[in-house]
Amino acid sequence: MITDTKEKIIECAKLPSKNEIKLYDTFDINDKNVTEFTHIIHKYPSKFIPQIPRWAIEEYSKVGDLVLDPFLGSGTTAIESLLYNRHAVGFDVNPVARLIAKVKTTPIDPLKLEECYTNLIININADTNIKENVIPDIPNITKWFTEESIYNLSRFKYYILQIEDQDIKDFFLITFSAIIRKCSNAEYRSQKTYVSSRFRKPPADVFKMFDRRFHQYLKGMSHLYNSLRVNNVSARVIASSAADFSLSDITEEPKVKVDLAITSPPYVTAVEYPAVFKLEYQWLDFFADSEINEHRKEYIGSDRYYVNQYKELQKTGLEQLDKQLEDIFKVNQKKSYIIYKYFEGMRKNIQCVSNVIKNNGKYVIVVGNNTVLNLEIPISEYLIMFAQQAGFELETIYSYIIKDRHLVFPRNGKGGIINKDWVIVLNKVN
Ligand SMILES: C[S@@+](CC[C@H](N)C(=O)[O-])C[C@H]1O[C@@H](n2cnc3c(N)ncnc32)[C@H](O)[C@@H]1O
Known part of the structure; x- marks a missing residue:
């Protein structure tokens, strides 16, 4: 591990163990191997690198545990869970994501x-x-x-x-x-x-x-x-919203709770998944062209709202965020509402995870901050505040540099490019 003190970026082949990580460290992970196993299957926008869920699984779970990813996407967390002999479960509203995740986690001869x-x-x-x-x-x-x-x-x-x-x-x-x-x-x-x-x-x-x-x-x-031959674990992919679920959606066994949750949620006003998968939805018979706009409303971070919904300023109860919503409202009422709805969705998600996770279970959220109308939105900080209201405390937070340019995408607002992601580790305390 080499530390460049000027940049305060720590180069490493593998993320260090949790005890070696200091609050707000920034890592540059040199392991470029992101397509091993079934990770290679299908492109998916804003996938996270397998090294991140792998780190969380190794640090915060044990063999036979149940790992949840409420924004499963193409299933990166679920693949890593299976490889480390943990059960996996995940939700996504995108049917193409669910099919990709199902295929990637179903071993076939x-x-x-x-x-x-x-x-x-x-x-x-x-x-x-x-x-x-x-x-x-x-x-x-x-x-x-x-x-x-x-x-x-x-x-x-x-x-x-x-x-x-x-x-x-x-x-x-x-x-x-x-x-x-x-x-x-x-x-x-x-x-x-x-x-x-x-x-x-x-x-x-x-x-x-x-x-x-x-x-x-x-x-x-x-x-x-070949790798899963000896593992006795499986993955479940569920068509449901990450902002509205309970334990009965995850498991039928009365005493089982989630041991660890790991996710990379959508970013505010970033990837429009239905616009990305327009042709695939139709060739796979998931949606007709005329149904895609309705489907867009299911996403956290969606921009499908009508004037009567956003003409009033909305508040979240977080002082700093509400101040930003007000500033944005003065320039663009719709943008202000989109950001408000995004945080409402995330608040609900964190509460749902809090309800299903065991005491001392960790919720690891990987997210970037982004810029809307030239205003930097510190998503990670706001998520920590919502998590504290939902019975979590902050265990640690660090960031890593995003290397793959295909994963970096311009945001609304000029030049808003995310080049590092935050890894927030929350501990369920009550
Ligand atoms: C950043 S991606 C996750 C990528 C994933 N970590 C991977 O490696 O493939 C965010 C995911 O959240 C999903 N999503 C958005 N709103 C959702 C909601 N309300 N409920 C469940 N999933 C949602 C999107 O379809 C997308 O797959």
């Missing part, structure tokens, strides 16, 4: 996957008919996809849906989902799904792309499958 893939390709090659009945009703679909991509995607989808084994079918559906953006005319690198009018990206070939992803994912799955 790689030989079965290979056999199934061979049959899939044989079936598709033997049948040259377009499968009209599985093509989603995407408005103006030929803006989004070439005729050739639609033709090939329809054949893949049709034959994947014929697979009988549900776990194997889900694995192939996620492989299919992972190639949709690449095989469309939409920009690949941007989070929002849009077709550039200036430069039309050539769509990738469906067969080649599927083959590449399948082999990458197969390798990750073999690794997971």
Whole structure:
């Protein structure tokens, strides 16, 4: 471990143990391995690096414990929990996230996957008919996809849906989902799904792309499958809101409580998941185009509000936050309301976790502060205050530098770029 005192950044290969971490330390983690096991499966915006839940699991839980991630996303916490022989449970409102997380945490015999893939390709090659009945009703679909991509995607989808084994079918559906953006005319690198009018990206070939992803994912799955052979644990992915759940949603066993909770919640006014997954929702038959706006309301951090909701200034009871809400309200009433609703959602989430976690259980929240209308919102500080009201005390807080530029995204307000995340460890005391 090298400490650069000028920058006060501590370089390390692995995060040190909890006893060696001082309040407000900043780490630069050099371990670039973030795609091991099934972590490689599917892109997901604002994933956290596996090293963070891994650290929390090693420090604050033991074999056989139950680990909750209330904003599960693509399942990073759940994979690490299984690998460390802990049970995992998680919620998410995004159906694509839930399917990715389910696939990433369901070990499947790689030989079965290979056999199934061979049959899939044989079936598709033997049948040259377009499968009209599985093509989603995407408005103006030929803006989004070439005729050739639609033709090939329809054949893949049709034959994947014929697979009988549900776990194997889900694995192939996620492989299919992972190639949709690449095989469309939409920009690949941007989070929002849009077709550039200036430069039309050539769509990738469906067969080649599927083959590449399948082999990458197969390798990750073999690794997971072999590593979990001796572990007697499982993961559950639940379609529910992180701001409204109780113990009965998590476990049917009367005396069991959550031992450890780890999460990276959404950031205020940051990723619009429904805008990211617009095409995947429709090809996977989760939502029709006309239903996506309604679905946006389910997200903490959503901006789907009407004038009559935000014309009055709202207060949270936290003095410093209310002052910021007032300042923002003077310039932009809607933004003020969006931030208010974000913190209300997070407050409810922290209360729900407090209700289901055992005494002395830890809630580890990974979050960045962001800038709205040139105003820095210290999300981490406000979350600590809400947590104190909900029966937690602050155990420790440190930060780490975000390395992967794909995980760093501009925020509303000029130049609001998050380049480090805070790790807040809360201890349940009463
Ligand atoms: C920053 S991402 C989590 C990423 C995750 N740690 C991973 O590694 O993939 C936040 C997640 O919160 C989810 N989310 C937003 N509002 C939610 C709500 N009300 N209930 C449950 N999940 C929600 C989003 O769908 C998104 O997957």
